[in-house]
Amino acid sequence: MTQNSNITNIVIAGLGGQGVIRAANILAETAFRSGYDVKQGEIHGMSQRGGSVTSDVRFGKKVYSPMVPTGEADFVMVLHPSQEENNRYHTGAEGLFLSVSQFLKGGDDLADLDKDSDSPITERNCNVALLGVLSRHLPFDDAQWEAAIRNNLPEKAHQQNIDVFHYGQEIEAA
Amino acid sequence: MNNELTPRLISGNQAVAWAATHLGVSLGVGYPGTPSTEILENFSLLGGRAQWSPNEKVALEIGIGVAYGSARALVTMKHVGVNVAADPLFTVAYTGVRGGLVLVSADDPGMASSQNEQDNRRYAKAASVMMVEPSDPQEAYDFLFDAFALSETWNLPVLFRMTTRVCHSRGVVTPRAPKLPTKGPAFVRDMQAYVMIPGFARPAHRRMREKIAKIAQWNEDSDLNKIYEGDKSLGIITSSVAFVHAREAAPEARILKLGMTYPLPINLIREFAASVDRCLVIEENDPYLVESLRTEGIPCEGKAEMYRFDELNVQRVRRIIAGDTTPEKPLPKGKPPQLCKGCPHRMAFATMKKLDCIITGDIGCYTLSVLPPFETMDSCVCMGASITVGLGLRHALPDDEARRVVSVIGDSTFMHSGLTGVADMVYNPPKTGHVIIILDNGTTAMTGMQEHPGTGRSLDHTKTNQIVAEDVARSIGVNNVHVVENASAFNQVLRDSLAKDELTLIIFRKLCSLAAPKLRMYAEAAEEEE
Numbered sequence: 001m002t003q004n005s006n007i008t009n010i011v012i013a014g015l016g017g018q019g020v021i022r023a024a025n026i027l028a029e030t031a032f033r034s035g036y037d038v039k040q041g042e043i044h045g046m047s048q049r050g051g052s053v054t055s056d057v058r059f060g061k062k063v064y065s066p067m068v069p070t071g072e073a074d075f076v077m078v079l080h081p082s083q084e085e086n087n088r089y090h091t092g093a094e095g096l097f098l099s100v101s102q103f104l105k106g107g108d109d110l111a112d113l114d115k116d117s118d119s120p121i122t123e124r125n126c127n128v129a130l131l132g133v134l135s136r137h138l139p140f141d142d143a144q145w146e147a148a149i150r151n152n153l154p155e156k157a158h159q160q161n162i163d164v165f166h167y168g169q170e171i172e173a174a
Numbered sequence: 175m176n177n178e179l180t181p182r183l184i185s186g187n188q189a190v191a192w193a194a195t196h197l198g199v200s201l202g203v204g205y206p207g208t209p210s211t212e213i214l215e216n217f218s219l220l221g222g223r224a225q226w227s228p229n230e231k232v233a234l235e236i237g238i239g240v241a242y243g244s245a246r247a248l249v250t251m252k253h254v255g256v257n258v259a260a261d262p263l264f265t266v267a268y269t270g271v272r273g274g275l276v277l278v279s280a281d282d283p284g285m286a287s288s289q290n291e292q293d294n295r296r297y298a299k300a301a302s303v304m305m306v307e308p309s310d311p312q313e314a315y316d317f318l319f320d321a322f323a324l325s326e327t328w329n330l331p332v333l334f335r336m337t338t339r340v341c342h343s344r345g346v347v348t349p350r351a352p353k354l355p356t357k358g359p360a361f362v363r364d365m366q367a368y369v370m371i372p373g374f375a376r377p378a379h380r381r382m383r384e385k386i387a388k389i390a391q392w393n394e395d396s397d398l399n400k401i402y403e404g405d406k407s408l409g410i411i412t413s414s415v416a417f418v419h420a421r422e423a424a425p426e427a428r429i430l431k432l433g434m435t436y437p438l439p440i441n442l443i444r445e446f447a448a449s450v451d452r453c454l455v456i457e458e459n460d461p462y463l464v465e466s467l468r469t470e471g472i473p474c475e476g477k478a479e480m481y482r483f484d485e486l487n488v489q490r491v492r493r494i495i496a497g498d499t500t501p502e503k504p505l506p507k508g509k510p511p512q513l514c515k516g517c518p519h520r521m522a523f524a525t526m527k528k529l530d531c532i533i534t535g536d537i538g539c540y541t542l543s544v545l546p547p548f549e550t551m552d553s554c555v556c557m558g559a560s561i562t563v564g565l566g567l568r569h570a571l572p573d574d575e576a577r578r579v580v581s582v583i584g585d586s587t588f589m590h591s592g593l594t595g596v597a598d599m600v601y602n603p604p605k606t607g608h609v610i611i612i613l614d615n616g617t618t619a620m621t622g623m624q625e626h627p628g629t630g631r632s633l634d635h636t637k638t639n640q641i642v643a644e645d646v647a648r649s650i651g652v653n654n655v656h657v658v659e660n661a662s663a664f665n666q667v668l669r670d671s672l673a674k675d676e677l678t679l680i681i682f683r684k685l686c687s688l689a690a691p692k693l694r695m696y697a698e699a700a701e702e703e704e
Contacts, residue, residue: 015509028344032183039310040183040344043286049542050515052508064418066310066343069488070505086506 007060008138009068013087014079014127016050022152023079023127024055027134029148031059034140041066052083054090075137077130081108098133100126102171120164128161132168142166181348186314186340189347190248190278191216193318198354200245200273201225203233205590206621207252208287209341210280214250215624218634226624226633229557229590230255234262234277241271241331242368245359246322253281253294254556258591264301266331268378269368270385273359274325276318277303278334280341283458284485287620289537289554291483293460298333298436302386305333305436306398307414311345317433319353320398324434328385333436337458339415339485390437398433399442408495409450411443411463411474416486420456423491435463440470447472456494458486513542518684519613521661522582523548525668526611531580534567536560536592538584539620539686540613551582558583558591561599561610568604576606577672583610586618586626588643593650599677600651607676609668610652612643615686616693623689630700637700647679654678 010027014020021042028040042055056068073090078099091097103121104112110123121129128149135145149165150158184192190213194202202217202224204210218224227233230251237247251259256279266275279297282288298305306321308314314336321332366374393399404427412420413432421429430446432438447453447467453474455464464476477494480502486494493502513520523543526533527550535541535551536559544551553563564581571579583592592612599608618624625631630640647655654676658664664682671678685693 016511025344029183032346037346038183038344041339042342043338049511049513049539050509051511054508063345064310064421065488066339066345066415066418067487069422069492071489083508086508089506 007058007063008075009073009092010057010075010077010134011054011068011073011087011090012057012077012079013052013054013083013090015083016053018053018079019124019127020053020079021055023077023131024057026128026131026145026148026152028057028059029151030140030144031057033144033147037061037063039063039066041068052086054087075134077134079127079130080110096137098130100130102133103129120160120167122164125157125161125164129164129168132165132170133172135165135169136172179349179351181346183344184311184347185212185342185344186308186311186336187212187342188216189311189315190250190318190334190336191220191222192347192349193315194248195220195222196349196352197246197274197319197322198352199248200359201237201240202248202250203227203236203240204250204278205230205233205255206586206618206624207255207280208621209282209338210250210252210255210278210336211621211624212341213248213278214633217248224633226626228627230259231261234259234266237275237277238262238266238269238271241273241275241325243359243361244273244357246274246355248276248278250278251280252288253279253292254288254290255279256294256297257292258557260297260301263297263303263331265370265375267301267303268370268375268382270329270378270382271325271331272329272362272364273355274322275331276321276325276334277331278336281335281337281459283337286338289556291459293458293462294333294335295435295462296460298335299462299466301333302382303331303333303436304328304386304389304434305335306434307335307432308340309413309415309417309431310340311343311347313433314340315347315349317398319350320433324389328389330382330385335414335435337415337485386437390439393434393437393439394442396434396439399439400431400433401446402429402431404428406450407452409446409453410456411446411453411467412456413463414458416456416458416491419486419488419491423488424495432463438463438466440472443467444470444472447474454495456486456491510545511542512545513539513548514688516687518615518682518687519543520548521684522611522613522664522682523550525661525665526550526580526582528665529668529672530578531672532567532575532578534560534564534579534581536581536583536587537620538587538613538618539615540582540584557587558595560587561592561595564610565595565599565602565604565608568606568608573606576604577675580609580611580668580672583612584619585612585614585616585628585643586624588612589627589641593646596647596650596652596679603677605675607674607678609671610679611668612679612681614643614681614683615689616683617686617689619686619689623686623692631696635696635699644679644681652677652679655681657681657683659683
């Protein structure tokens, strides 16, 4: 929670094409379905071409600005190892910094995720797996998360993503 | 999106589209441009009739025709698009309309995806066109109802000014009951109103000024402007997205939020300013409000010049309130965008780099060739300027340098404003000839894969007439027109063309690699229609 407000601030960051906006859409919709006011900010356009992309999600009783105030994020969720350093400044004093790196056994090649047969996490679904980790810290029911995942992904991807979401939850609970 | 009337979490652009369906807008028309593009796409998905024009001037003129016919027109474009559409804008302010005409200008403070950060509030004042400014998706929805009501009440166009953070932010939007037009489209002859010869335009100008004066009076009590009560030690006058940052940065302040910012409710502002100890104006980019208030003799404090650049946020508004003008800490830079892996533009620029071309470029994905690893673009001014700036260089430079100049333009940009440049090239050929290269990737890629007249498909991707660039070039009088589809053919034909003092147009045709699967699917669907 930021100073003098009851707003929860989350920044999701990664590279264009990685599903940053989709992850933010799922998170924002989950908050909306759970009865909160929500604002979500993002930049389209040039940043789609493989460059850095961030999306801000803010929820609470009443949210005005769609942008997380600089350096006041309660949670930062980074989807690419190369994007960690340039996104650390978002994290507030008591904020939590989550990175896809926690799924990797060293290195920064997300394609390695696909090679690990012990884990259902892949380069494509690591955004939803990380939402599973994040969900342990947020006040939403699984039913709302699952509905939001379904609503933001094509039907054939539903079960796999719901499974990997719960897998992420279990990692964080362990 | 469906049409159910329950609250939903949507972007400002989607909110405008949703409101447009609830208002029975007859036609949505525009040219794609970040951050405005999704308005018409969503309007079409919701069942509205929407179409892309070749450019913004054409779009606004079509909208004017719709509104002359007593129907509702929604015209959308990015801020620089209004420059292209400025000619009709200034005169439709005189003629007025019989139906409803709302022009969305999507400004881009901070230039997330633009070549400048011009502040289009200036256009409202310059053209004397009513302006409303929503601050979030709910207001984008609500204010469109107000905008059409204003347009139809006063028979004048309305500028609906949004910004990137209003267009592309999502928020909860609660819809209202639809408010469809009460009268059907019809033509009513009124030459004195709509034929702007000087004899009719002189009284039209006076009529318009009289109306604007009445509207200013009306705006004094309008619900579009709101006062948020607070401690009178700090009063903030604000509008648009700057309001949401200000409200959060100073929740204890008394705030006057202006929803209609041209013509301004000067008495309301004057009373507000007098009611607070410190009167601070919080606005993005230009000091539009500050200048307007000072002209009226209302004492107020504006932001320091350093905050004129880039968009505002809560942090920056806190600094403005604190009068903090120490340099802002630079934020870590992310990875810049680049041409995608497998992008056909890559092959083209590798060749041009090898041939040491002087490249006058244009607006599109290919502008990214100015960044590493290519660093091969020497100018980019505005839509279409590749061809004409290239011609200027060809005219001015010594022959050996002039022969290195090539103009590079995309397929959608060519349809937008390349055609007149080709006409000039044929009419006023440079001594060394010239080479135009159309990088035809079959889509308006940069803004998110929109159709254009060269694709042969409408906004909704269904089949329509196709304009073939090479046929147009030949018929205009370009003698050497080549279509190539691979790098080696491009290399050969460009090398040959640069060695000749002739007029040449080369089309490098290869589908955008991101869009290719979808484009093939649309093409197949269009074949089946036949």
